[in-house]
Amino acid sequence: MSGRRISPFWALCVAAGILVVVFVAMPAASMLAGAGAGLLGEALRQDDVRRSLVLTVSAALITTVIGFVAGVPLAYLLARKEFPGKRAVEGLIDVPIVFPHTAAGIALLTVYGRQGIAGRLLAPLGLEFTETVAGIVLAMLFVSLPFLVDGSREAFALVDERYEHVARTLGSSRFGAFARVTFPQAWRGVLAGALLMWGRGISEFGAVVILAYNPKVISVLTFERFEGFGLRAAQPPAVLIVLVAFLVFVLVRALSAPRRRRSGTEPP
């Protein structure tokens, strides 16, 4: 923007921006405005809603911990190493993002269902994936893992590899360099990825409902209430899930913002 005149280019950008902001803000605001204390209290007084909330949040947490243990090493590998098929692996990790979630559920069912390859292998260990918490975690893991892996990989990529070399020449082991140099610089990005993964898990519906209609996660409960009992009955769980998602979102933003400011600066 030069001088007082606003160029048509910027005017167009601003107009489009306003449209997008209003489009996103209206439903969110309507939901949060509807989330008066009364409705929220009602939601928390209802047994099934409470149980469902605890189930959803904790299943997503288990999912995230599994994702963290399995996904962060992979993210580091992808950030640091070149290897044949790397681009294919990167693409594959992101596939669940573009999978329709019901299709993801069906795909999981064919592998982890009672007659699926993995399902049959794991059944003797007492692990069943239909109508169980394990099934919920499995579905959440599949659809949300890309968020943690992508977020962590970018966080690691932003850490200059030279600092690791310095640490190594000063006698650190690879583990030591990772733990004392890389991770302390990347943790915000990793944690933001983990929170995003957690939030994605909490809000997952399509894949979960195919593997486990019961026990009911909050999105399934909301859908059942809406379908079975109407709009009024669906509001308490819907409001609750929106609030939880909003909370996760605020946390992610809070974690991401300082990192961006620091990304160009020298580490301490």
Place this chain on the structure above:
Amino acid sequence: MTRSRQRRPRRPRGGATRVAPALAALFLLAVALGGCGSGARQVRLMYAGSLIVPFERLATAFEEQNPGVDVVTESHGSIQVLRHVTELNDRVDVVVSADEQLIPPLMYERDDPATGRPWASWYCSFATNRVVLAVSPRSPLADELTPHTWYRRLAAGDVRFGLADPRFDAAGYRALMVLQLAEREYDEPLLLEDTLVGRFTTPITVEHEKGVDVIEVPEILETSAGSNIVLRGASIQLVALLESGDLDCAFEYESVARQHGLKYVRLPASVDLGHERLRDRYASVRVKLDFRRFASVRPEFTGDVIRYALTIPANAPDAELARRFVAFLLGPEGRRILAADHQPLLRPPEPDDPAAVPEEVRRACAGAG
């Protein structure tokens, strides 16, 4: 959602000059696709999930006969089908319920707030069915489920079986009726209790009232951990789980089992809700839904022979086209399609109140005898 993806370094690809034509093409495509629907005359059908297979064919055939007409289809459990019209404000041209009993309490006795008139004033019953126990081809227990053993296997608890949710789907409360009727048929006085006890977080119970067994379904129905029962919103959703082998068996309509090529156990006539002559016997069971919190349904269903019924809601967007579709469905071509998909038909179709039924529909009924 894709915020993190955008920051990944990408090879430069010619930038806006290449993206702009692609976006323009996409926009034109969207406009063209949107135009397809809006130009045509639409008839919206909402029907019981067990009718999906024949209704897809009916829709195609009707579109072929009526160029320029677009048939839009949607299916749910039968209770849901009617609620979509009366509670979720869906404007629908033809609704089809798997249970004629549902239409009067949900549509006659309640008014459309927009007009102050009832949602519907007539129905026409046109098809029937039988409840069977469909068996998964991949179940190791497939050979052990026979007409003589099935009920004992279900009660034993080592068979994973599917149940449609009796709160939302006619097939669900009918399955409960089947279990209760089987008690008498096989002289197993606690069959239903044995089959369901401990399987739900809040139990399904049975009371005996003046010679009628009343099955009470709690408002919150959830299977308990480790339950051998798998609950879904509609019976049709259990089919995929039968095919994948995640269920050993499930209560289904015979037409659905046959459409999907599933093996099934035929149940005795006094149990399967498929015989007009046994209506009195079926009436000895009743299912009561305990809807305290969100009462909007008169929640009692008496055992009866299965009768599918259709109606045209008073607020149908295109009532003329709706009547034409109903006449087609009840006419020779429609009946041929239904029969080819193993849907047993009522001959002739029976309107509940011939005086209230539209002329075209009455004529189609008379012609189908």
